[in-house]
Amino acid sequence: MKFTRFFLACATAGTMALSAADLSKVTEIKRWSPAECTVVQTGKAMTVNMPVDYKTGEKKYPVGWPRIYLLKLSAAEKDWSKAKALTFKMKLEFTGKSAKQPIFLQIRTQGPKDAKSIAYSPDIKGLVNNKTVDVILPLDKIKNLNNVTAFGFFISEQRYKHGDNVKFTVSDFKLINK
Numbered sequence: 001m002k003f004t005r006f007f008l009a010c011a012t013a014g015t016m017a018l019s020a021a022d023l024s025k026v027t028e029i030k031r032w033s034p035a036e037c038t039v040v041q042t043g044k045a046m047t048v049n050m051p052v053d054y055k056t057g058e059k060k061y062p063v064g065w066p067r068i069y070l071l072k073l074s075a076a077e078k079d080w081s082k083a084k085a086l087t088f089k090m091k092l093e094f095t096g097k098s099a100k101q102p103i104f105l106q107i108r109t110q111g112p113k114d115a116k117s118i119a120y121s122p123d124i125k126g127l128v129n130n131k132t133v134d135v136i137l138p139l140d141k142i143k144n145l146n147n148v149t150a151f152g153f154f155i156s157e158q159r160y161k162h163g164d165n166v167k168f169t170v171s172d173f174k175l176i177n178k
Helices: 002-013
Strands: 032-035 038-042 045-051 067-070 083-095 104-109 118-120 132-138 148-154 165-177
Touching: 032 038
Parallel strands: none
Antiparallel strands: 032 067, 038 045, 045 165, 067 148, 083 132, 083 165, 104 118, 104 148
């Protein structure tokens, strides 16, 4: 908890410099690959709508994983090695009863000896319906941060009832230096 308060204080006070990676353009929706969801640009933010539909998902997994990923990062966006945490703003809006963990974030990295990307899914804590929160995700457990190959959001439909809807708006992606 002290770790989170420290970074929140530093991020809001503006006393820490950003890392080398520039994430200022990651919310441009044309760069994202949505599946089983829709996305719209809302100024410098993007709003993602993920309807829970047990019948129209992928053929093998009708109750699946609506998702949206940024799969092609620029050279300036790939190196997170100087970062201690990823921060962004998120407003969650849902109908029905929210799951304990309503939305997942996945960060994929790849090392020089890895044949495939390695996926990490840190918990997004503190989300409250209809309230914008500052999310701070420590990156200390993630390997190969010098080569982030993708990141994105997804939900697990099985945690919701058919017909529920999960919508969220994200903006202000930044990295906090070590």
